[in-house]
Amino acid sequence: MTTSALGLSLTWPGRVLLAECDPAGRRVLSGFMAERLRRPPGPGLLGLAMALQNTPDAKDELEEYTLPLTESGDARLLYGIHDPRHARQLAPAWRGVVRAFLAWDGDVIADLGRVGGAETPVAVLEAADVVVMVLRPTLAQVDAARPRLDVLRTVVGEGAQIGLCIVDDGVYTAAEVERVLDVPVFTELAYSVPEARVLSDGTAPRLTFKTSLLMRDLETLGRRVRQAAAEVADQVEQARSALTAGSGR
Known part of the structure; x- marks a missing residue:
């Protein structure tokens, strides 16, 4: 994560x-x-x-x-x-x-x-526009995700979008995980140990690190997160406009 x-x-x-x-x-x-x-x-x-x-x-x-x-x-x-x-x-x-x-x-x-x-910082979740859960598509992790997604839905309500980021290291496809958990998959991340260790352990990056498949997948995730945040902002603005119109102002 x-x-x-x-x-x-x-x-x-x-x-x-x-x-x-x-x-x-x-x-x-x-x-x-x-x-x-x-x-x-x-x-x-x-x-x-x-x-x-x-x-x-x-x-x-x-x-x-x-x-x-x-x-x-x-x-x-x-x-x-x-x-x-x-x-x-x-x-x-x-x-x-x-x-x-x-x-x-x-x-x-x-x-x-x-x-x-x-000890979950609920206040941070309540203020979020987008919440992304990262998991591998394995039986154990998908099963563990169910109750945690229930918590997220309760905390963020309709005020934020929830999405999944799937690390491509498991037996299930992204479509199967999306269907089982009923949450959209924002992107799949390449399972690349050398690049991941640069981020997790501070190992020296290879010359191709910045253009690696993992980093390109993370750029894709960023675009999807920003798109979701923009959609949330639009929904908030529409709700505000409807409230203003309903009050006759």
Whole structure:
């Protein structure tokens, strides 16, 4: 999941923030960023959460808590907690963190890890335009996805689109998974261990990394996510216009 979120951020056309919101702990800092840090990482998500509890206006200073993912700085990282025990400290701060995300000058991709547990950052899901579940098309993962999708449907309601990202490493086709789970498949990702390890473990990329099938698939996923977000925005605007017309204003 983190690998997909990171690759999506690296291929995003424009200013984007990758926020590690997984209560189980961070992954990017110890993987992709391990050999790329040019300075101490700073306080990250936990520091932002603590600052927001003391000074709500700190939402305007979100960038100070982030690290550049790319040389241009268009893609940035808000790295997550290192110790899962700190998830309890985040619990009362999530709504403030979401306000900071909404004030961010750009798009936000939040990596939530596995949803459905008691520590799931529900406030982040409630504010999302698009929610993507990443899974392999295997019996175990499709079966495990059912209750988690039920949680997602309950939390996001009709305010967001839910889609699937299928890692092409299993016995079922995307069409079969889509039919069984009744959720559209946004894209299939190539199962490519060398490219995936660049993102997950920080291994040195091959010369063909940026043009690899995996990275092209992630670009496709990004286009589908942006399309879904635009559709949500259109629906919101139509509902607002209907409400205004109904009020006679």
